[in-house]
Amino acid sequence: xxxxxxxxxxxxxxxxxxxxxxxxxxxxxxxxxxxxxxxxxxxxxxxxxxxxxxxxxxxxxxxxxxxxxxxxxxxxxxxxxxxxxxxxxxxxxxxxxxxxxxxxxxxxxxxxxxxxxxxxxxxxxxxxxxxxxxxxxxxxxxxxxxxxxxxxxxxxxxxxxxxxxxxxxxxxxxxxxxxxxxxxxxxxxxxxxxxxxxxxxxxxxxxxxxxxxxxxxxxxxxxxxxxxxxxxxxxxxxxxxxxxxxxxxxxxxxxxxxxxxxxxxxxxxxxxxxxxxxxxxxxxxxxxxxxxxxxxxxxxxxxxxxxxxxxxxxxxxxxxxxxxxxxxxxxxxxxxxxxxxxxxxxxxxxxxxxxxxxxxxxxxxxxxxxxxxxxxxxxxxxxxxxxxxxxxxxxxxxxxxxxxxxxxxxxxxxxxxxxxxxxxxxxxxxxxxxxxxxxxxxxxxxxxxxxxxxxxxxxxxxxxxxxxxxxxxxxxxxxxxxxxxxxxxxxxxxxxxxxxxxxxxxxxxxxxxxxxxxxxxxxxxxxxxxxxxxxxxxxxxxxxxxxxxxxxxxxxxxxxxxxxxxxxxxxxxxxxxxxxxxxxxxxxxxxxxxxxx
Ligand code: OXD
Ligand code: MN
Numbered sequence: 350x351x352x353x354x355x356x357x358x359x360x361x362x363x364x365x366x367x368x369x370x371x372x373x374x375x376x377x378x379x380x381x382x383x384x385x386x387x388x389x390x391x392x393x394x395x396x397x398x399x400x401x402x403x404x405x406x407x408x409x410x411x412x413x414x415x416x417x418x419x420x421x422x423x424x425x426x427x428x429x430x431x432x433x434x435x436x437x438x439x440x441x442x443x444x445x446x447x448x449x450x451x452x453x454x455x456x457x458x459x460x461x462x463x464x465x466x467x468x469x470x471x472x473x474x475x476x477x478x479x480x481x482x483x484x485x486x487x488x489x490x491x492x493x494x495x496x497x498x499x500x501x502x503x504x505x506x507x508x509x510x511x512x513x514x515x516x517x518x519x520x521x522x523x524x525x526x527x528x529x530x531x532x533x534x535x536x537x538x539x540x541x542x543x544x545x546x547x548x549x550x551x552x553x554x555x556x557x558x559x560x561x562x563x564x565x566x567x568x569x570x571x572x573x574x575x576x577x578x579x580x581x582x583x584x585x586x587x588x589x590x591x592x593x594x595x596x597x598x599x600x601x602x603x604x605x606x607x608x609x610x611x612x613x614x615x616x617x618x619x620x621x622x623x624x625x626x627x628x629x630x631x632x633x634x635x636x637x638x639x640x641x642x643x644x645x646x647x648x649x650x651x652x653x654x655x656x657x658x659x660x661x662x663x664x665x666x667x668x669x670x671x672x673x674x675x676x677x678x679x680x681x682x683x684x685x686x687x688x689x690x691x692x693x694x695x696x697x698x699x700x701x702x703x704x705x706x707x708x709x710x711x712x713x714x715x716x717x718x719x720x721x722x723x724x725x726x727x728x729x730x731x732x733x734x735x736x737x738x739x740x741x742x743x744x745x746x747x748x749x750x751x752x753x754x755x756x757x758x759x760x761x762x763x764x765x766x767x768x769x770x771x772x773x774x775x776x777x778x779x780x781x782x783x784x785x786x787x788x789x790x791x792x793x794x795x796x797x798x799x800x801x802x803x804x805x806x807x808x809x810x811x812x813x814x815x816x817x818x819x820x821x822x823x824x825x826x827x828x829x830x831x832x833x834x835x836x837x838x839x840x841x842x843x844x845x846x847x848x849x850x851x852x853x854x855x856x857x858x859x860x861x862x863x864x865x866x867x868x869x870x871x872x873x874x875x876x877x878x879x880x881x882x883x884x885x886x887x888x889x890x891x892x893x894x895x896x897x898x899x900x901x902x903x904x905x906x907x908x909x910x911x912x913x914x915x916x917x918x919x920x921x922x923x924x925x926x927x928x929x930x931x932x933x934x935x936x937x938x939x940x941x942x943x944x945x946x
Contacts, residue, residue: 354378354468355508359515360485364468367487367521370454373461379469379494381504386495393491399675403686409673412681412688413492414706415550416527420678421728422552422559424809427534429564431813438814439926449535449544456531456546460523464489470508471501473562473633473647478748480633480645482566483511484518486556493522493554496675496732499650501557517541518565520556524549536560538568538812551652551677551730562631562647564812570633571813571821574828579806580632581609582644582751584742585861588621592742593865596632596644596833597757598806600787602728604840604853605629606653610665610740612855616891617862624858625742626665627751629653637752640830645750648735655679655729657692662854669738670731677732678704680724690725697724704729754868757861758805759838761787765910766839768851768888768903769860771867771874771881775826778835780936781880783819784918785837800914802921816928823932836864837880842903850903852893859889877906878943908944915941 352365354376368376379385390411393399399411429437430446437443444452467488474480486497497503511517520543525531532547543560545553552559566577580596587593599605609629613622628646637643651669655676658666670676680689682698689698697711704726715722735741744751758781760766772778782805802808804815811818826832838860840853851857863883866872874881885900895903918937922929 350376352376355470357508357511357513360508360511360517363485363519364487368466370457371461371466371489371521371523372459373466373489374463375465377465377467379467379498379503381498381506386498389491389494393495398492399495400681402676402688406685406687407671407674410671410676410688411495411674412676412679414678414704417705418529419527419532419548419550420726421550422809423532423534423548426532427809428536429812430535430537431539436813438811438816438928439924440808440815441811444535446537446540449533449537453533453535453544453546456525456533457521457523457544460525460546461489467491467494469494469497469503470505470511471497471503471557472507472510473501473557473566474645475746475748476502476506476510478645480635480647480748480750481510482518482561482569482647483507483516484520484557484561486520486522488522488554490522490524490549490554492549492675496551496555496652497557499673499675499732499734500555500648500652502649518543518561520561521545522554522556523547534560536564536812538565541565551732555652558631558648558652559810562633563807563810566633566647566812567807567810567818568812571817574636576634576642576821576825578632578634579630579810580644580756581605581629582627582632582646582753583609583611583861584625584627584744584751585858585865586623586625592625593754593868594627594644594751595755595757595861595864596634596753597759598782598785599759600761600785600803600806602654603759603761603787606651606666607663607854608857610663610738611858612664612740613858614855614892616889617858624740625744626738626740627742627745634753635750636825636829639752640832641752642825642829642833643750644753646745650735651731651733651738653731653733655690655693655731656723656725656727658690658731659693662692665738665740666733670733672737673734675732676729678726678729680704680709690729691719691723753833755836755864756833757836757838757864758782758785759840760785760803761841762839763788763841763843763847764907765914766837766842767882767906768840768842769836769838769863769883770877770879771864772835772837773880775832775835776823776932777880777936779819779822779826780933780940781835781837782822783933784914784921786917800917802917814928815925816930819933820928820930823930834868836867850895850899852895856893863888878908878940878946879906879911882906912941912944915944
């Protein structure tokens with residue numbers, strides 16, 4: 350078999366080695382052309398791997414179902430394989446690289462027999478830009494090829510840009526037996542390598558996304574002096590045409606895509622404000638010559654959660670997903686060959702197959718057992734092209750990226766965190782990011798206050814020790830002379846009955862406007878123990894069903910609750926281990942001190 354499929358000897362040598370391991374019957378180089386993509390779509394439809402949907406209602410859209418045991422990222426089977434365990438840190442799973450290569454080689458051995466190896470050359474960020482990093486993914490799945498064509502920039506121009514360099518990320522994916530007992534998502538940051546086996550689910554197999562653009566990239570960012578973060582990027586344009594950019598980190602499934610594509614409420618729209626989406630999940634940030642942080646979204650599409658997406662919650666995402674989209678694990682409406690998911694509308698299809706491909710009876714839906722009774726899997730997805738997004742920023746393809754005015758962290762806290770607060774400075778802001786957390790509510794689980802610490806929303810995505818990651822944040826604040834201001838928001842504060850108080854969605858812009866006003870020193874604030882909190886009259890609640898008293902409540906800081914939280918923070922820092930920077934312990938001590946006064 351001819352393994353010289355590119356002009357780059359390092360790429361060819363690596364492919365040859367992998368071919369010897371997985372033993373495909375054929376090799377196909379993905380060239381990024383529409384003709385090749387169309388031929389692959391046809392092939393996937395002929396084997397049942399994908400289903401072509403109604404061309405009139407959903408042009409160029411397809412449905413795919415993963416195996417029932419393979420519907421989400423698997424954090425417990427995700428490993429960072431550094432030669433020293435301590436470099437992966439206590440929060441990551443670690444395996445010795447040699448042991449891991451040996452163990453996984455057995456699983457890969459012959460796994461492509463009778464199958465084609467697809468070679469996908471892809472770029473994260475605009476090809477040829479200062480931000481760009483290149484990868485090659487080898488896969489046995491057409492579904493992966495077609496998703497990568499949407500999510501990343503794929504094509505022969507990537508190989509041209511790579512030239513004869515060995516600087517590319519080597520990704521090997523094999524579906525193998527989709528055996529969950531032998532599923533591994535392994536990262537070898539010292540070797541620029543990712544190995545993924547026994548899965549066909551997006552987050553585990555679209556290796557450009559979490560594996561490369563977060564885990565490997567965060568490792569490279571520390572080495573090279575930049576940052577890879579789990580952040581959306583949003584532009585807010587004022588009536589005079591000036592656009593300011595915010596990047597925001599929220600844990601998975603906490604509304605990043607909704608915020609990234611928000612539609613301004615009438616009070617701002619009528620004045621001429623507009624919003625622009627640069628990214629919904631990942632930001633790469635570099636210090637510009639002006640000392641500001643400049644950000645790009647390294648991806649080229651959206652891998653969004655379908656359930657809950659509708660004309661009210663996120664009309665832009667819905668419009669984006671109405672063409673050229675691959676739907677995964679949603680409900681199939683057989684009457685008109687379209688798709689449906691919980692929360693799309695109030696008309697579940699009567700003649701439909703659920704996400705498992707079984708005949709679905711919508712009357713049996715039970716909120717307490719969504720996985721078994723819903724039409725769409727709760728983690729069902731749409732893979733949609735950024736270019737189809739109605740509010741896509743005209744800077745999306747700008748190789749320089751966009752300058753960030755504010756970084757916003759956000760968790761899901763029923764009581765502790767106020768609607769918004771501003772950190773005192775970069776070091777304190779890093780502390781605020783390090784203590785990010787989400788908790789279950791009484792309404793959801795019956796148990797209030799089960800807190801999962803998710804620093805910077807990066808707990809599952811930092812490719813090295815968490816303490817070192819925080820140290821890198823502190824260092825970046827010193828390098829960036831005009832670093833963004835850092836804020837924290839909480840859209841999820843609840844009343845005594847467990848109902849959300851703040852309306853959320855587009856109305857979150859009211860909070861973002863305060864944040865931008867703070868960045869420009871246009872508005873005051875009240876200094877509290879945890880940071881600067883808005884004066885209630887500075888958040889515009891015109892037209893909302895919220896009284897000033899409720900807003901005061903939303904902005905309140907309960908010192909007793911915060912003191913309790915400090916104990917949890919301390920426990921978490923101990924768990925992270927001895928690389929937690931002393932500056933963060935100083936911040937914790939200072940916080941306790943302020944709270945006790
Ligand atoms: C996630 C995602 O799991 O973006 O965070 O898919
Ligand atoms: Mn994400």
